[in-house]
Amino acid sequence: MPPRRRPQQSAPSSVEHHLHPSQFVDAFLSYLQAECGMSLNTVKAYKNDIEQFVTWMNNSHVGSVLDVDLNALSQFLQALHERNLKPTTISRRLVAIKMFFRYLVLEGVVAESTVDLMSSPKLWQYLPTVLSPEMVDRLLDAPSWEDSFPKRDRAILTVLYATGCRASEVAGMQLRDLRLEENYCRCLGKGNKERIVNLNPVARKALDDYLHKERPQLIRRRDADDLFVTRTGRGVTRIMIWHVVKKYAKRIGCSDKISPHTLRHSFATHMLAGGAEIRALQEMLGHASIRTTQIYTQVEHSRLKSIHTKCHPRG
Template identity: 70%
Template sequence: MPPRRRPPAAGQAAASPALHPEQYVQPFLHYLEAECGMSLNTVAAYRVDLTQFIEWGQAERVVSVLDVDLNVLAGFVESLHARDLKATTIARRLVALKMFFRYLVLEGVVAESTVELLSSPKLWRYLPTVLSPENVDKLLDAPGWADQFPLRDRAVLALLYATGCRASEVSGMRVTDAKLEQNFCRCLGKGNKERIVSLNPVAVEAIQKYLTRERPLQVRLRDSEYLFVTRTGRPLTRINIWQLVKKYSIRSGCGAKISPHTLRHSFATHMLAGGAEIRALQEMLGHASIRTTQIYTQVEHSRLKAIHAKCHPRG
């Protein structure tokens, strides 16, 4: 760990409070939301990442944005590794810092961003968890009549897998977004970007049954425009969706580490295995960069290697 910053020596001017990193966090977050069009969830994640960096910096006596050099950043990254954080988590922290310091350069607070010199962890080693088609079927069949709203829960699971939507996107869907006759849904993704996602027959049937049999009971006391609602008619949150996926994944034997994003990963990998083009998959997932989508080519290659090792007589 690099040595801690020392307080200014006698006769040396202390750093101006106006240059403390904390002073720029709120304007930066407003910039992300208003000018960059980032979602509230993304902005909230950036807030958490920057707050943790500032708290660490305070302990290291980093009192000014001008103090943040490569030595300081290396110490911060080392502290993240010491906490055994995943490579993806560390990379997200660095992305938040890079965006923050790019903003400071844009505002003329600093002349250049030292963070650009810091390499992110190699994320190519990270491969997302993917369910087999058979396990997806088990998961979709897990809701039963002993559950409070089995039709709603099955519809949510079927929609997640059929479209590859994020939990927040499913949570925000309105009834009017579901065009079941045309087999598609409108989806509002990151940065308020709208896209059309196709529905397979399983998802269409599941949503139709839910809209016909369960949803009218849920909204009898509180009318709601949202597609998926709770017992009292309130919109189902992304946390609710995360909890129900976890509940049914354990019940179906898929394991406790399954999340809504696992279904998104499974959708992407299965589409690629079925012959979908990478550019088409990028549009379906709502990825801004093709590089994000390309991780699924690695997942599929990894899967094929595993099959080869298992089935080849000299594997």
């Protein structure tokens, strides 16, 4: 007969007083990076989410991981809602907590994870910002001779839109990963998963101009393996790419909410509108779950609904 599971809602014993979540955080973060293969940026995000949960537990006098039941979790989610956080932010916090408690189950700290009984907040209310194809064209054409490195900046913008890559993935691209004559490039995504991303003619021409007319000047003082480099020959960072997108979005009068991820969203939505299959799009974006990709079907449905309302004579 299997041993009885230890209930999480039992009165805390002297041993349970030592099961404060803070003592497991560092080991959990090491587990995410070493065994789950998560990137440093993802681990940092998990760290922030878990630390905020631990702070809430301290303020709410929940002293042990064994005391985290559905009632406590509901109170935590209510506290997040009261801060007017986005549904996606709340969902991410809940995912981090779920991963944390699954780790505690694996380590034998708790017998079962109550957190898995919680449902994530509905995400259908959140639709990512998407640029129209015409606005994307304006953004890609925004770099000019007045800018310090217009060819590099245009190449970055065209690669973001042509591939749907994240800013961190574009920043991490190496020169050896590029196969310009074959119209593709390798990139390293989340969890150190490598995938092939295709380049369209616009991106290929922009890259060719940058590689032959601008990059040689930027690397004259040092050897560089990075595809995109700064004025000193060092590889660009995802923050630099973020600033590049912000700069040119402002120039063409776009919302200040535009970011590198907006081009990723636009790529996915435009691909669906062009007839791409959802599974193929999942592979292009490097999504681990098809559920993440399916949000773009809602974006496309929202777009079509808007067109119907605007154009139908009885709309």
